[in-house]
Amino acid sequence: MLVLDEPTNDLDIDTLELLEELLTDYDGTVFLVSHDRTFLDNVVTQVIASEGDGLWREYVGGYTDWERYQRTLSQQQADKAAAPKQEKAAAKPAEDNKAAGARKKLSYKEQRELDELPALIAKLEAEQADITAQLNDADLYKNGPDRANQLHSRYAELDEQLLNALERWEAIESKQN
Numbered sequence: 814m815l816v817l818d819e820p821t822n823d824l825d826i827d828t829l830e831l832l833e834e835l836l837t838d839y840d841g842t843v844f845l846v847s848h849d850r851t852f853l854d855n856v857v858t859q860v861i862a863s864e865g866d867g868l869w870r871e872y873v874g875g876y877t878d879w880e881r882y883q884r885t886l887s888q889q890q891a892d893k894a895a896a897p898k899q900e901k902a903a904a905k906p907a908e909d910n911k912a913a914g915a916r917k918k919l920s921y922k923e924q925r926e927l928d929e930l931p932a933l934i935a936k937l938e939a940e941q942a943d944i945t946a947q948l949n950d951a952d953l954y955k956n957g958p959d960r961a962n963q964l965h966s967r968y969a970e971l972d973e974q975l976l977n978a979l980e981r982w983e984a985i986e987s988k989q990n
Contacts, residue, residue, distance in 0.1 A: 814842045821849045837958050850876045858954060858961055873948050874965050881969070885976060919989050927989070930982045937975045944968045 815836075821829055829852065836843055836856045847853055853860075854875040861871050862879060872879045919927065944964050947953060953961055 814844070815839065816844045818846045819848070820845070821847055821852050840955055858948065858965070873945055873968060878965065878969060882972070885972075919985065923985055923988070927982070927985045930978055930985075934975065934978050934982070937971050937978065941968060941971050941975070944971070 820832060824832065833852065833855050836845075843856075845853070845857060854877050857875050859871055859873055860876060860879040861869055864870050872882060874882075944967060948961065948964055948968075953964075
């Protein structure tokens with residue numbers, strides 16, 4: 814196991830590239846602290862980040878993957894915070910619709926999509942779980958970073974597809990209600 818604190822400070826480009834190559838080929842575990850985000854993306858396969866209040870959480874992927882996840886999470890929290898305001902503004906018309914007994918009917922295409930979304934979401938989550946299991950296998954990193962990088966890319970794609978599916982589901986549900 815290696816523990817490195819800011820190993821890229823005062824390194825020239827050639828030495829930095831050599832260090833990246835050596836760390837990528839290293840068979841053991843490396844705990845690394847660095848402000849060089851490009852270096853982190855080129856070397857790390859997992860990020861352990863402080864969540865505040867003494868809570869530390871592990872994320873699969875490099876720094877950019879963690880940053881993308883944090884932006885998505887922040888956006889979801891902002892959307893949730895804005896939702897009560899929107900619900901209050903829409904509450905009166907919704908009550909009028911309920912009183913009249915009228916519920917907006919979805920088109921055939923929308924209803925079919927709504928019926929298929931839970932299966933799609935489950936499939937995407939299952940594939941993400943499978944990729945996470947593969948990424949947790951230490952042998953994956955011994956055989957070279959190419960497969961690990963492919964898995965990280967696929968995981969990011971799945972994350973984006975999952976987010977889109979969940980947003981679409983919410984949009985159709987809100988249209989129906």
